[in-house]
Amino acid sequence: MSKRSPDDYFGASAVGPRHRAQGEPNEDSWLGVRGAFGTLVVVSDGMGSRRDARRGAQMACRAVLDAVRAWHKAGSCTLDELLGGIEPRWCSLIAPSTARDCAATCLFALAHVRGQVHVAAIGDGLALLRTQRGLEWVVGPRVAGFGNETDALGHSASWTSRTFPREGGAVVLLATDGVADDLLPERIDGFVQWLMDDFAGMTPSQRWRALQRELKDWPTPHHTDDKTLVVLAQREAVLA
Amino acid sequence: MGWAKYLEDIVSRHNGTSRVQAEIKKVAEHREQPKPSPKNIGERVMSKLKEFTASTARPLPVLLLADVSGSMSANGKIDALNDAVQEMLESFGGEDDSRAEIHVAVVTFGKDGAKVHQPLAPASKVQWSRMTAAGGTPMGAAFDAATGMIEDRAQIPSRAYRPTIILVSDGQPTDDWQAPLKRLLGAERASKAARFAMGIGDDADEGMLAAFLATAEARVYRAHEARQIKQFFRWVTMSVTQRSRSANPDSVIAAEPTNLDDFNF
Numbered sequence: 001m002s003k004r005s006p007d008d009y010f011g012a013s014a015v016g017p018r019h020r021a022q023g024e025p026n027e028d029s030w031l032g033v034r035g036a037f038g039t040l041v042v043v044s045d046g047m048g049s050r051r052d053a054r055r056g057a058q059m060a061c062r063a064v065l066d067a068v069r070a071w072h073k074a075g076s077c078t079l080d081e082l083l084g085g086i087e088p089r090w091c092s093l094i095a096p097s098t099a100r101d102c103a104a105t106c107l108f109a110l111a112h113v114r115g116q117v118h119v120a121a122i123g124d125g126l127a128l129l130r131t132q133r134g135l136e137w138v139v140g141p142r143v144a145g146f147g148n149e150t151d152a153l154g155h156s157a158s159w160t161s162r163t164f165p166r167e168g169g170a171v172v173l174l175a176t177d178g179v180a181d182d183l184l185p186e187r188i189d190g191f192v193q194w195l196m197d198d199f200a201g202m203t204p205s206q207r208w209r210a211l212q213r214e215l216k217d218w219p220t221p222h223h224t225d226d227k228t229l230v231v232l233a234q235r236e237a238v239l240a
Numbered sequence: 241m242g243w244a245k246y247l248e249d250i251v252s253r254h255n256g257t258s259r260v261q262a263e264i265k266k267v268a269e270h271r272e273q274p275k276p277s278p279k280n281i282g283e284r285v286m287s288k289l290k291e292f293t294a295s296t297a298r299p300l301p302v303l304l305l306a307d308v309s310g311s312m313s314a315n316g317k318i319d320a321l322n323d324a325v326q327e328m329l330e331s332f333g334g335e336d337d338s339r340a341e342i343h344v345a346v347v348t349f350g351k352d353g354a355k356v357h358q359p360l361a362p363a364s365k366v367q368w369s370r371m372t373a374a375g376g377t378p379m380g381a382a383f384d385a386a387t388g389m390i391e392d393r394a395q396i397p398s399r400a401y402r403p404t405i406i407l408v409s410d411g412q413p414t415d416d417w418q419a420p421l422k423r424l425l426g427a428e429r430a431s432k433a434a435r436f437a438m439g440i441g442d443d444a445d446e447g448m449l450a451a452f453l454a455t456a457e458a459r460v461y462r463a464h465e466a467r468q469i470k471q472f473f474r475w476v477t478m479s480v481t482q483r484s485r486s487a488n489p490d491s492v493i494a495a496e497p498t499n500l501d502d503f504n505f
Contacts, residue, residue: 018339146402146432181399182293191292198288219290222297224339 011230012211037072056102063090099154120161178225308350320466332363351375383420
């Protein structure tokens, strides 16, 4: 890259005790990409009871990337046009498996080169923007229902989305429900600050290892789920 | 995985699936593995993550609606119910292979109306006090108490697994129960609870108990003697503990209750 990106991102994912005990792989997936469109981060959680959940999560990440590329290249400007392109791509990527077998959540943040940050989600987890003014929620702590209830790609669910102006020091946090359900809602601001203070300054490989270890040694008793979190930060915040 | 485009900087993707990523990880670990130092050791011990995360397991709530009307004092029914609940609590409290912590609450309905006899608490911490039987059968009030408890996110947080409601009765409700049951079955959270029902004796209102279950597959269990009350609770105990141990505790595993003699262990 000849030009320094104004954004930085990092993340990690760890298989949960349930899948570890069963000898099964992580059904979460995440992706971080810098490109002509800006910076994109995606997290996805394959629904545990589905046969091809892992593939569903992987293809969710890829579908968002493909859709973002096409959307940027076409010069489209509405977020709805971008969101409308994701699920059809996902359906074709998972073929011949069915949407039912591959059901997966999908949360992403795009720091677009045109000066906006788009955050969108289908399903549960955590998606928020932290600025100096406080937290802006896109997907917040669970308020209805019970644990493990979620919408997913392939279930005719609608996207929840918000668009923010790019802002120095702003941080986007995305996480799957394995992380989100055990975070104390009143401590999430501190959690983001801790990620920035203790991890943002590390080298990428150190950071990945350290985050991975934190997710693996998750302190909540009897936790079961796979855990994934991704941070997208304006570089000023990383260097602060 | 050849879908990265020129001028894109993909640092990571599907975790653990990319052979290239695995290679990068291997090399990076070889090169950059920090030597353990007192500072690093201190950092590991003092991870701040605990400050931001829940310190308790996700609860799996079990709510018993127990008929303690005067008729329950006949033929040792209330004693059998007390013994069965105590046995269930001991089984739940002794669960150490759980994916969730089983919490139990008991709402009684009888002489004093609907009353929280045992507030929702981890089964391992419940000190069981025996129920006594007197008065009518204000079941509608018990439905409203159950709905209130389940809808209250301070009592049952949204990170909890789906609750289980157990209804036990030996007679006809003596208050308006249809509207409260409609509220329970229509409530955002309470409607999602797994439900079990047992009618004790010939006077139990089986139609009403079936309305409480509200699903064609579920059936009302009938008990005519103390032994069957215990068997019912063993079946419920087994269903709940199987849920708590299962990969997905929100999935309801219920054995067919047609032959509860199998649960006479």
